[in-house]
Amino acid sequence: MARSGIPTRERIISAANALFYNDGIRGVSVDAVAARAGVTKRTLYYHFKSKDDLVAAYLAGRDQPNLALFRQWFDAAAGSLPAKVEAIFLNLARSARHPKWKGCGFLRTSAELANMPGHPAMKIGAAHKKKFEEWLRGVFAAEGIADPLRLARQILLLLDGSFAVVLLHRDPSYMETAGEAAHGLIEAALARHRRSRRVGRGA
Incomplete structure (x- = not known):
């Protein structure tokens, strides 16, 4: 699932950016962001303690x-x-x-x-x-x-x-x-x- 050369946090933010901008905050789940970033949900929560934190980072x-x-x-x-x-x-x-x-x-x-x-x-x-x-x-x-x-x-x-x-x-x-x-x-x-x-x- 790893994508070499791109830090995990950056991949997650990039995925959130694409999904949140296209589909809205409420229309996108944390699972969807994790899947697009190619990480597990647990990994996502390691970098962002909540969806609110992820939205802020976006x-x-x-x-x-x-x-x-x-x-x-x-x-x-x-x-x-x-x-x-x-x-x-x-x-x-x-x-x-x-x-x-x-x-x-x-x-x-x-x-x-x-x-x-x-x-x-x-x-x-x-x-x-x-x-x-x-x-x-x-x-x-x-x-x-x-x-x-x-x-x-x-x-x-x-x-x-x-x-x-x-x-x-x-x-x-x-x-x-x-x-x-x-x-x-x-x-x-x-x-x-x-x-x-x-x-x-x-x-």
Whole structure:
């Protein structure tokens, strides 16, 4: 049952990632994860004391790769700040057109665990969204935008709202529309900043 070269814990998390993302938390048993990972149930419980711990590890494993991907799309996009943020939405829309796309794993997990606010996976999901928000806040603050946190939260709301609507309608164009709205919000914030600078200089 062993697969040489890949640590057992990593195999289990990889199996959990594939199954939980595809079928949901409640739709996947510990036995199914163990079988996909090629380990016994006892071995799985050696590495994770409960299914809750496994769910938390699944989300923790998606945290940094997802954030890095958003930054990669942002950095690779040509044009101004509004266009670079919009590129995140456009790339997500492209991803959403893949038949295996199932939305945001963090939001789907939070929906399944909505009655368990203290669940470790809920805390990881909340922290992930805060990291994205804080990254955007820093980007906007560096451009001199007034109240960068407010703008970052507006963009986050557009992003997460588009995740939900696209998953409902299976129409990625909603994500593209959300990107256009984000572009407009940032453009307007930059214009206000430019006007305030001109006023400050007495222009």
